[in-house]
Amino acid sequence: MNAPSRRERERQMRRQAMLAAALAVFAEKGFDGATVDEIAERAEFGKGTIYNYFPDGKDALFLALLDELVVGGLHRVIRDSFPDADELSTPAGARTAFHRLIRSLVEHHRDEDDALLMFLKEGHRMAFDAGKSALLAEHFNAVFDALVVPIEAAIASGALRPMPARPVAHLLMGNVRGYLMAELDARCDPSATLPAAPYGTPADAADFITTALFDGLLASDSKA
Amino acid sequence: MNAPSRRERERQMRRQAMLAAALAVFAEKGFDGATVDEIAERAEFGKGTIYNYFPDGKDALFLALLDELVVGGLHRVIRDSFPDADELSTPAGARTAFHRLIRSLVEHHRDEDDALLMFLKEGHRMAFDAGKSALLAEHFNAVFDALVVPIEAAIASGALRPMPARPVAHLLMGNVRGYLMAELDARCDPSATLPAAPYGTPADAADFITTALFDGLLASDSKA
Amino acid sequence: MNAPSRRERERQMRRQAMLAAALAVFAEKGFDGATVDEIAERAEFGKGTIYNYFPDGKDALFLALLDELVVGGLHRVIRDSFPDADELSTPAGARTAFHRLIRSLVEHHRDEDDALLMFLKEGHRMAFDAGKSALLAEHFNAVFDALVVPIEAAIASGALRPMPARPVAHLLMGNVRGYLMAELDARCDPSATLPAAPYGTPADAADFITTALFDGLLASDSKA
Amino acid sequence: MNAPSRRERERQMRRQAMLAAALAVFAEKGFDGATVDEIAERAEFGKGTIYNYFPDGKDALFLALLDELVVGGLHRVIRDSFPDADELSTPAGARTAFHRLIRSLVEHHRDEDDALLMFLKEGHRMAFDAGKSALLAEHFNAVFDALVVPIEAAIASGALRPMPARPVAHLLMGNVRGYLMAELDARCDPSATLPAAPYGTPADAADFITTALFDGLLASDSKA
DNA sequence: GATGAATGAGATTTCATTCAT
DNA sequence: AATGAATGAAATCTCATTCAT
Numbered sequence: 001m002n003a004p005s006r007r008e009r010e011r012q013m014r015r016q017a018m019l020a021a022a023l024a025v026f027a028e029k030g031f032d033g034a035t036v037d038e039i040a041e042r043a044e045f046g047k048g049t050i051y052n053y054f055p056d057g058k059d060a061l062f063l064a065l066l067d068e069l070v071v072g073g074l075h076r077v078i079r080d081s082f083p084d085a086d087e088l089s090t091p092a093g094a095r096t097a098f099h100r101l102i103r104s105l106v107e108h109h110r111d112e113d114d115a116l117l118m119f120l121k122e123g124h125r126m127a128f129d130a131g132k133s134a135l136l137a138e139h140f141n142a143v144f145d146a147l148v149v150p151i152e153a154a155i156a157s158g159a160l161r162p163m164p165a166r167p168v169a170h171l172l173m174g175n176v177r178g179y180l181m182a183e184l185d186a187r188c189d190p191s192a193t194l195p196a197a198p199y200g201t202p203a204d205a206a207d208f209i210t211t212a213l214f215d216g217l218l219a220s221d222s223k224a
Numbered sequence: 225m226n227a228p229s230r231r232e233r234e235r236q237m238r239r240q241a242m243l244a245a246a247l248a249v250f251a252e253k254g255f256d257g258a259t260v261d262e263i264a265e266r267a268e269f270g271k272g273t274i275y276n277y278f279p280d281g282k283d284a285l286f287l288a289l290l291d292e293l294v295v296g297g298l299h300r301v302i303r304d305s306f307p308d309a310d311e312l313s314t315p316a317g318a319r320t321a322f323h324r325l326i327r328s329l330v331e332h333h334r335d336e337d338d339a340l341l342m343f344l345k346e347g348h349r350m351a352f353d354a355g356k357s358a359l360l361a362e363h364f365n366a367v368f369d370a371l372v373v374p375i376e377a378a379i380a381s382g383a384l385r386p387m388p389a390r391p392v393a394h395l396l397m398g399n400v401r402g403y404l405m406a407e408l409d410a411r412c413d414p415s416a417t418l419p420a421a422p423y424g425t426p427a428d429a430a431d432f433i434t435t436a437l438f439d440g441l442l443a444s445d446s447k448a
Numbered sequence: 449m450n451a452p453s454r455r456e457r458e459r460q461m462r463r464q465a466m467l468a469a470a471l472a473v474f475a476e477k478g479f480d481g482a483t484v485d486e487i488a489e490r491a492e493f494g495k496g497t498i499y500n501y502f503p504d505g506k507d508a509l510f511l512a513l514l515d516e517l518v519v520g521g522l523h524r525v526i527r528d529s530f531p532d533a534d535e536l537s538t539p540a541g542a543r544t545a546f547h548r549l550i551r552s553l554v555e556h557h558r559d560e561d562d563a564l565l566m567f568l569k570e571g572h573r574m575a576f577d578a579g580k581s582a583l584l585a586e587h588f589n590a591v592f593d594a595l596v597v598p599i600e601a602a603i604a605s606g607a608l609r610p611m612p613a614r615p616v617a618h619l620l621m622g623n624v625r626g627y628l629m630a631e632l633d634a635r636c637d638p639s640a641t642l643p644a645a646p647y648g649t650p651a652d653a654a655d656f657i658t659t660a661l662f663d664g665l666l667a668s669d670s671k672a
Numbered sequence: 673m674n675a676p677s678r679r680e681r682e683r684q685m686r687r688q689a690m691l692a693a694a695l696a697v698f699a700e701k702g703f704d705g706a707t708v709d710e711i712a713e714r715a716e717f718g719k720g721t722i723y724n725y726f727p728d729g730k731d732a733l734f735l736a737l738l739d740e741l742v743v744g745g746l747h748r749v750i751r752d753s754f755p756d757a758d759e760l761s762t763p764a765g766a767r768t769a770f771h772r773l774i775r776s777l778v779e780h781h782r783d784e785d786d787a788l789l790m791f792l793k794e795g796h797r798m799a800f801d802a803g804k805s806a807l808l809a810e811h812f813n814a815v816f817d818a819l820v821v822p823i824e825a826a827i828a829s830g831a832l833r834p835m836p837a838r839p840v841a842h843l844l845m846g847n848v849r850g851y852l853m854a855e856l857d858a859r860c861d862p863s864a865t866l867p868a869a870p871y872g873t874p875a876d877a878a879d880f881i882t883t884a885l886f887d888g889l890l891a892s893d894s895k896a
Numbered sequence: 897g898a899t900g901a902a903t904g905a906g907a908t909t910t911c912a913t914t915c916a917t
Numbered sequence: 918a919a920t921g922a923a924t925g926a927a928a929t930c931t932c933a934t935t936c937a938t
Contacts, residue, residue, distance in 0.1 A: 178398030216440030480704035626846030664888030
């Protein structure tokens, strides 16, 4: 177990600085709108230095970000949200667990505001490029794989309706994403008198989404 | 009410041809990837002619498409999905009406495959540009305004849970969009053994979304 | 037989202007040293216009020049230098014919000074690039094919020594080229008190080369 | 005469290693195509170290190679090819001596394959750069100076035709070069059914060139 | 009104060279 | 003395837009 050399540590720090700059620029301008020039400038490095660290340039920066910040982060959040498998064996327990997941996802995204923005806005853009698309899909599939496990458990135990698990996973992630995006729009456009999403704490957001998705939009007495 | 002159009619036809070409190219290449050259070529017009009809060029084409095809289409679908206000006064009626809406939305998007693609993939990209963003928001707000009306009615009558109506509208549209996007991914990547969305008829899609959103994911007996 | 339209004629003229500018720049700076910017500037066109006419940029300009000016010109000179096949049936006749060829080649190159320079200095550089190399070889082979015909005729008739014809063709061309290159060096570097080539009229040059190659460097009485 | 210190000897060895690496890379990629990075890597030194030994970088490496390997080598070959001045006093003796020179030149180039390649392909490229050109010319002139001596001797003795000696020297070197280059092309492009140069031993090559240049291409009986 | 040639700003990327360690 | 990370000038190529015909 050899500690990283000083040189190595510094290299990592610079790498992180570049990724941070790239993230900010991608978030602000979008993938196509971002220029390596601006990323370099914001990272306070020469343009050439960016290419030393990321020889494939913009693409490499984008994929590294997606990988390290977005996919990695989601993975962690999902894993940590289901500490106890037994919890998923009753409807109430499942609700609690998924409510916790949703809240964690909201919090996670709030923490990584820029990452979220990029993820939300650009996530599907690379689909135009066959090569990147494959990589992307692979990474995201890993996230959904992780989420499918508890969903299937909850369905198996009868806590959730019997539905295909993977689409349900997409539903969950999609609604968190959609909610946050709407909130974001609202924040950017305070003139809108009619908010797209109720502004609030992560708990509020989680309540809204959980109620809609798990309890259903129909008035509860209708299910008697 | 003066009939449009022959000249005027021809102008409209050329305009439509340009929009159709633009839609196809945007859908295939994305906004940034599309070139005016290719649009002109596919429309079988000179590049300069495009600029005669759309002096603001690529942006104008994009916005016009969003406006005429996407927003206009959604508007129509929403309006036609709630023929009878009374239907919304009971939970069962509301479910039927919204199920009908969801199904119509899915069908509508399936009909306009290219438009869907573009809408899904590029819809939020222009947000990067302040000027365009405002226009965009305005148009989309009109769609949501239309959708808020029946939602509020259903809430007022007790058919739906008391929740803020506009976020619910976003929820609805977002889930249709998300579902279609997932289905699209599945179609593009047939190697995926684990589909993101259950492939099927618009009716199947509508069932899935309606059940999840209106009845809730939790096993129904839990609500007894 | 439809005359080229005015538009077409003008296009050709612009094309020629670009090629001329490219030739000048290539000759002055070499292939790698030349920049499209400078070619455009010297042609008095925008950089983009160059790419309209030669979508493959620098490579395309270079190859077009090689093709149209160098290879085409050589072909013509060779063809015109052997008007009478019978001439090649005696040593004296063959000497006359090849002397005429050499003189024409020298004159041709003098006329196209820039082309010569480029040809001489860059002719073999593209060999580094496999794709271009093949094209190049093809074109040059055509020139040598043309030259091999009279050489073989002269050998068959006993006018020339029995030697492999193609290498002899290369010998001929190589010596013209080498002579001109040396002369060029001498011209560029007038400080050299010891000229590499005797400066003079094309006739002088042709005499020198013809004597060396056809009569041999050895004193003639040695052949008695 | 102080023996080089151990330190000095090691320095020389590193220098040679760098030159060898540079030669290989120049030969493979050409001057412009070569990168200092690749040279450093192949030499197994840091890039900075290259600049310690050759402060003027790529140019310096190229010139040093030309100087030490090419020019130096040629000088040696020429010097060693005329061991006996008397030999040049008869046509037969002169033929023998120059035949020996040509054969040695061919062998020399074959031994230094990479150097040959570079010399052939890049030899004239630096002429584009005024500063380098002067240096280059100086070095090459030394080679020709060496070759001019025996040529003038042979002319003075009546063994060779009375012709300007320096152009004859260029003629000689040019033909060796041209022959080798053609052979090289043939080797690189084995598909060519019509070889530009007869493949063979250095002796074959020397025979071909000597016959052409010294005896002349015309059938020998014509000189009776 | 239709056209498409001309344009040039701007994007990505490379690489010789410097210099702090 | 050896190193290689940092640099930024410079190159190629693209494409939205203009405008003379």
